[in-house]
Amino acid sequence: MKKLINSPDSVIADALRGMAAAHPALSVDHDTRVISRAGGAAQGKVGLVSGGGSGHEPLHGGYVGPGMLDAAVPGEIYTSPVPDQILAATKAADGGAGVLHIVKNYTGDVLNFRMAAELAEDEDIRVSAVVMNDDTAVEDSTFTAGRRGTGATVVAEKIAGAAAAQGADLDAVTRLVTEVNDRSRSFGIALHAGTVPAAGTPGFELGPDEVELGVGIHGEPGRERGSMAPVRDLVAYALEAINADRPVGGDVLVLLNGQGGTPLIELYGAYAEAVDWLEGHGATVTRNLVGNYITSLDQAGFSITVTALDDELVRLWDAPVETPALRWGR
Amino acid sequence: MKKLINSPDSVIADALRGMAAAHPALSVDHDTRVISRAGGAAQGKVGLVSGGGSGHEPLHGGYVGPGMLDAAVPGEIYTSPVPDQILAATKAADGGAGVLHIVKNYTGDVLNFRMAAELAEDEDIRVSAVVMNDDTAVEDSTFTAGRRGTGATVVAEKIAGAAAAQGADLDAVTRLVTEVNDRSRSFGIALHAGTVPAAGTPGFELGPDEVELGVGIHGEPGRERGSMAPVRDLVAYALEAINADRPVGGDVLVLLNGQGGTPLIELYGAYAEAVDWLEGHGATVTRNLVGNYITSLDQAGFSITVTALDDELVRLWDAPVETPALRWGR
Known part of the structure; x- marks a missing residue:
């Protein structure tokens, strides 16, 4: 294997250093591994969080910014982010109008986003979630019960980001993401x-x-x-x-x-x-x-x-x- | 070899069909193989043309548009565009204020852009050219006398495009590209x-x-x-x-x-x-x-x-x- 890396253990940390250096409009927390907007959450706007295993770049960190996501959580390569990490992103994205989790349908992601949502609700953040499952290829897979979530996630993040920026509430943004998936x-x-x-x-x-x-x-x-x-x-x-x-x-x-x-x-x-x-x-x-x-x-x-x-x-x-x-x- | 192509002979033609379909702001002439702005040349603005062998995408066709190039000419894979093709692009880019050719230093490109410039001058289009040679790796190469032109070409096309859009004349734009190269x-x-x-x-x-x-x-x-x-x-x-x-x-x-x-x-x-x-x-x-x-x-x-x-x-x-x-x- 020849890869442009320092070591297999440092791939995510090194890439996050690069993202932080390249994009001053992003805030990268290297401890929690949360990528969010440098300006913090917009008060009164629905917050949008997505994430999943790394290795799918620019998904999701590359879609953080005005008109799209508020925060993204990269897991290890092809591995779900952990609940505490998703919770930190949810807090970073929270502007008081609730937070939507856009989750690709993989067993680990669904479970960990659900746990993070419960932790966030304990802290009085209202959380909604849509599980994307647009891949027609197979009904179940090695990573999934049901269909996998893939490219429609990009479309959903763009549509949701625009709606939230224009003032749509949590129910409306949730409905739109469900509609994009459908x-x-x-x-x-x-x-x-x-x-x-x-x-x-x-x-x-x-x-x-x-x-x-x-x-x-x-x-x-x-x-x-x-x-x-x-x-x-x-x-x-x-x-x-x-x-x-x-x-x-x-x-x-x-x-x-x-x-x-x-x-x-x-x-x-x-x-x-x-x-x-x-x-x-x-x-x-x-x-x-x-x-x-x-x-x-x-x-x-x-x-x-x-x-x-x-x-x-x-x-x-x-x-x-x-x-x-x-x-x-x- | 597994490639996402119909046949080795159709790669460029198929990609140009895709570019034309994807980007309505571009005008793609499939006969002359010129990619230009759909609106035609802006009168009174210096025209900017670049090109070279295909296989370096998004260079150069992906850089045609407001604030950057007016026209691009893709040759066959790793092969210079031909003089008639460059001439057609030069005409498409001409708004009466002269046209700058941004040329990467490869023997075929330099020769063919020079011939095209002579043909254009015969048609009363003033043409200037800068040969990019930013690659420090080697002095001569299998494709080159002198240094090769590489990444600085992207920077030069952006800088020149901005200057031309702001009304700089042919000499000024030419000087800026030379400066970027230096x-x-x-x-x-x-x-x-x-x-x-x-x-x-x-x-x-x-x-x-x-x-x-x-x-x-x-x-x-x-x-x-x-x-x-x-x-x-x-x-x-x-x-x-x-x-x-x-x-x-x-x-x-x-x-x-x-x-x-x-x-x-x-x-x-x-x-x-x-x-x-x-x-x-x-x-x-x-x-x-x-x-x-x-x-x-x-x-x-x-x-x-x-x-x-x-x-x-x-x-x-x-x-x-x-x-x-x-x-x-x-």
Whole structure:
């Protein structure tokens, strides 16, 4: 294994030092491992907290800032953050209007966020939670009871962040995140597994002509091993799985996401195929993101998330956002 | 080779289709292979054109937009764009105030941009050119007479774009790009070579404990093969090379750049080490970019660019920019 690290034990601490140095608008607490906004919680605004195992950067720390999250908690690589850490983030995000936890559906995350919510309620912070489970690939997995939470989490964090910034209350923001989850489906395909630093070898082995269809964001197995094929066919396989679960149509947002080790030139090629397929099946792609937004270390591959839009979601998607990894103003 | 492509022959065309679909603010001419602003050239503004071989995305097409480039020309993978293509981009960027070509120092690029400039002058477009050569690693290389142009090109495109947007004339913008080049030094280290689709195998082979010190952006050899080491030591090696050539000090901008296959969590760790080293050597890092800005397909590794700042450069760096890959407003 060759990785750009000091040691497997220091990867998270070193990355947090880098994030703190690179982004003065963030406040990084190196003891509790909470990334929050440097200005502290906005009084009267609903607080938004997300987190999960590290290795998916820029998720979630890269999405802290105006118009998106208030705080993020990175666990060890592919390992849930602990309840005390989530509690510290919840306090950091609390501006008196309640705090929403956006949780990806993995057993450890769900359990630890729930414990943290109970601890926060003991301290009179009202907490709501939505568990994201947009991945159509498998019903249960090595990390999950039920479906996994993947790319729709990025969309939900953006939509929730805009709503909270505009003054929506905790119930309204919770409803919106639930709606994004309901309206979104995702599917991932890996060409080559990522390597967890402490393990030192790729998480799974694929033959020179094999791909993992329906792979999870921790390299969990998908539906089946398939044969390598032109990107047009791989994209069609992913979109057929999505379409079978929630038929596409109308205006949609597409997140064409890289898993960390696939170059941008290939992601744009995949995006072109996704647009062609969707428009051939009655959908119109009116919003998009193409790039590395929810990764699996250095894994080669992609995932597609399709979110059915309505006017309210478009308005919130287009609202200004100012974070390390997602930024625009209108 | 497993790549997310339809065929090695269609990689560029497919990626351009994806860019066009993803970014309605861009105009992509699929015949001439010119990426320009959808609104056309701004009358009275200096036009800015850059380009080079593909495989370095988001460079250069991802930097077309307000506050940065007017047009970009992608060649085949690791291959210069042709003169007619550069001429078409020059015409697209021409608003009557002259056009600046920002050229990375590779033999083919320098030659073809020069020919295009002559063709443009025949059509009464005033053209100026700056050849970027910030890479301290080697004096000549397989692709170059003299030093290679690398990461400083991103900085130069941003600075020039801001100046042109603010009304600077061709001579002033040309002077600024020359100044960015003079004030910048870069050095890259690869852990694993990228794979050119048409070749099908990595551009060079490194042993399980080897790194290429001073690698170029096309996988050209650097100064020497070294042994894998903690990121702190690799970053120090790169910065010592930079410092030996142009001593660091004062306020600097650091671009901690990924080569395409290295995950963001590792780049942030490397950035933390770069800041520590520079601040231990009398420099203050006041601006930064951390991420994949000038890549080499799926190559694993990083490069560091250090640019010595002054007040004018900071002001231009901070000016608004609105492109697919670099975006902020102030």
